[in-house]
Amino acid sequence: MIQSSSAVRSILAACFLAVAAFAGSSHAQPAAYPSKTVRVIVPFPAGGLVDGMARILMPEISRSIGQSIVVDNRSGASGSIGAAAAAQSPADGYTLLLVLDSHAINPLVYKTLPYDTDKDFVPISLIARAPMVAVANENSPPNNMTELVKYARQHPNAVNFASVGAGSASHLTAELFNMTANVSMTHVPYKGGAPAQTDLMAGQVQVMWGTAPYAQSLVNAGKLKALGQASATRSPAFPALPTVAEQGLPNFEAYGWIGLLAPAGTAPGIVAFWNQQIAKAMKNPDIAKRLGDQGFELVVSSPERFGAFIQSEQKTWAKVIRGKSIPLQ
Numbered sequence: 001m002i003q004s005s006s007a008v009r010s011i012l013a014a015c016f017l018a019v020a021a022f023a024g025s026s027h028a029q030p031a032a033y034p035s036k037t038v039r040v041i042v043p044f045p046a047g048g049l050v051d052g053m054a055r056i057l058m059p060e061i062s063r064s065i066g067q068s069i070v071v072d073n074r075s076g077a078s079g080s081i082g083a084a085a086a087a088q089s090p091a092d093g094y095t096l097l098l099v100l101d102s103h104a105i106n107p108l109v110y111k112t113l114p115y116d117t118d119k120d121f122v123p124i125s126l127i128a129r130a131p132m133v134a135v136a137n138e139n140s141p142p143n144n145m146t147e148l149v150k151y152a153r154q155h156p157n158a159v160n161f162a163s164v165g166a167g168s169a170s171h172l173t174a175e176l177f178n179m180t181a182n183v184s185m186t187h188v189p190y191k192g193g194a195p196a197q198t199d200l201m202a203g204q205v206q207v208m209w210g211t212a213p214y215a216q217s218l219v220n221a222g223k224l225k226a227l228g229q230a231s232a233t234r235s236p237a238f239p240a241l242p243t244v245a246e247q248g249l250p251n252f253e254a255y256g257w258i259g260l261l262a263p264a265g266t267a268p269g270i271v272a273f274w275n276q277q278i279a280k281a282m283k284n285p286d287i288a289k290r291l292g293d294q295g296f297e298l299v300v301s302s303p304e305r306f307g308a309f310i311q312s313e314q315k316t317w318a319k320v321i322r323g324k325s326i327p328l329q
Contacts, residue, residue, distance in 0.1 A: 033093060033270060037068040040096045043082025045075040049213055050100050053128065053258050056290050060281045078102045078165070080113055087115035091265035096274065097121065101169045101257050104313040108321050109167030111328045121261040123306035124271055125278045128296040129257035131231030132173045133215040133238065135224040140206045145228035145247040148207065152183035159185040162196040162205040167329060170196075172317050173209040173230065173254040175324045180249050200224065211256035212237040212295035230254040237295030257299075259306055271303055 040058055044050045054071045062069040074082030079102045089095035107117045115121075134145065142148035152159050163171035166189045178185055188205050190196035193214065200208050201223050209230075216237045218224045228244045229235055230253055244252040260278060262271060279300045281287055288298060301309065320326075 033273065034065060034067045036094060037070055038094050038096065039070050039072050039089075040098055041072045041074050041082045041086045042098050043074050043076075043079035043086075044100065046073050049211065049256070050098055050258055052294070053291070053296075054098050056287060057127070057278075057281055060284055060287055061277045064277060064280060078106055078110075078168070080106050080110065080115075083117075083121075084114040086261070086263060087120040089263050091263040091267075093262065093266055093270035093273075095263060096124070097261045097263075099259055099261055101255070101313065103259075103261075104310050105167060105169065105172065105317050108314065108318055109326065109329055117310075120264050122264055122266055122271055123303045123310065124260040124262055124274045125303065126257060126259045126299050126301040126306045126309055127278060127282075128291060128298050129255040130212040130237070130295050130297060131229045131235050131243075132169065132209045132254040132256060133212050133229045133235075133241070134177075134207060134209050134227040134244075135200070135215050135218060136207050136227055137200055137203045137205075138223075138225055139203055140225075142227060143225065144242070145244050145249070148227055149181045149183055149248070152181070152185055156184045157186050159207060160188050160205040161185050162200050162208040163187060163189050164193045164196055165189055165191060167321075167326065169211075169254070169256055170209045172320050172326075174207070175326070176254060176316075176320050177209075177230075177244075177249075177252070179320065179323055180252055209254075216295045235295060235297065236292055258296075259310075275300075275303060 040054055042051050042054050051071070051073060058069045058071060074085050079100060083097060083099070083103065086095055086097035103117065107113060134148070136142060142151045161174045163174065165171065171187060171189065174185065174187065185207065196208060197218070199205050212229065212235045215226060219226045226238060226241050228247055229238055229241050230244050232253055234241065234243060260274065262274070282298050282300050291298060
């Protein structure tokens with residue numbers, strides 16, 4: 001059967017479009033991910049809690065994905081220097097950011113930041129959390145939270161509490177406790193945990209809130225005593241230590257936490273890939289034990305739940321900052 005020239009031209013045009021579409025789709029297909037080294041920015045110094053988490057977790061994921069993962073410490077300004085570096089990186093899945101609870105607090109306590117906490121990142125997963133624990137000098141009269149409340153009410157503003165800096169989680173947890181227990185204790189900010197710990201042990205200040213991993217080592221070494229933990233249930237790090245709720249202040253919870261973010265614009269498939277890798281690594285009994293021994297509770301979450309968690313943290317601490325009139329830095 002002989003076809004007209006117009007019909008032939010139509011057939012040839014359709015074939016050309018089909019071939020072009022196939023070639024275009026093949027060309028657009030991305031290379032297998034990951035195909036090169038991944039950088040995980042830790043916005044804190046080497047040797048800290050976040051860095052320790054990275055050094056335990058990332059080698060396991062590196063083995064799983066068959067690619068190198070480099071931990072890049074970019075410390076300073078409560079994590080905001082490293083966060084800015086991540087925010088300015090390409091959203092190609094080869095730069096990630098491991099954050100501490102300060103990530104949710106920073107936009108509430110700094111007048112300006114070189115990034116937008118809500119718009120410049122996408123959540124991947126909450127990884128672990130640890131309750132805040134109140135520790136005291138061994139010679140301090142209160143031996144538990146009930147006694148601390150009573151003592152603070154009998155001695156208004158006479159009890160000094162240390163923090164690792166104004167606006168830090170240790171500071172805001174103490175202020176939340178002041179508001180909840182209706183007591184007045186005096187804030188003494190320090191530039192970091194080491195000088196605060198030194199003065200606490202020397203009795204220059206009486207109380208301090210720190211994460212369970214931080215408090216565990218000091219209490220086990222007999223340098224400080226633990227008064228209570230701000231969690232719904234007792235942490236494995238302090239199974240014999242009553243929670244603040246058990247000691248008369250219901251629903252008092254505050255946690256230090258660590259999570260993973262990516263620059264805004266990172267493809268959903270890459271976000272899902274890393275969420276799956278985190279969950280897989282946490283199922284490794286050795287990884288789970290090493291982190292659990294440090295006082296962490298493993299709480300891998302979906303990206304959506306992690307995003308909602310960050311928003312919830314910001315609402316909680318914003319109320320404290322407004323209620324105590326904490327000035328911006």
